[in-house]
Amino acid sequence: MFCTHCGKQMEPTARFCPTCGAVSQPVIVGRAPLPGQLTRPRYPRLIAGVCSGLAVHYGWDLSLVRVICALMIVLTGVGLFAYLAAWIIIPEAPYTLPERSSAGSPGAIV
Template structure:
């Protein structure tokens, strides 16, 4: 059994293991391609928070019923704002970039 040192540290803990980075890429919220039902918003949100997609879908449905449909607007906004898995920009950003590029060339 390990003896705890003052400050709550275990004397048997490996100091090198504590200093190693656990993840090299930042954790991003994306719309997933696998497990999606419509656009991947709920499955992507579930993957980001580490919960079951069914719970996120249920919460979205309850939110939609309790807010008389505002959950649908939030879902559509999320589908436009959250980028798809493997892409750097969202649908909304792509549309803005196209419009900006069109205006610059005129």
């Protein structure tokens, strides 16, 4: 592994460059979705996150998207294939770490 700042070789597990002190960039394995790309978020989701992804990406109301999706599946039947296709085509959003808050952990049971 090489430092992205100064180019010197550094330990693969090193978090900081020993030469210049720059923080080593995390290596992303696989294909990460681009920022702004349509993804299926892990939360909130009911089945596969297709409706949630569309609502988040285009700024639509999530409940409205789900109602329209359910109506298309029930009334036309085409919506089911569209949903399954979107489930396969749209990449899943990567796992994200929770935001660190300065006021302690919000989910802690005291």
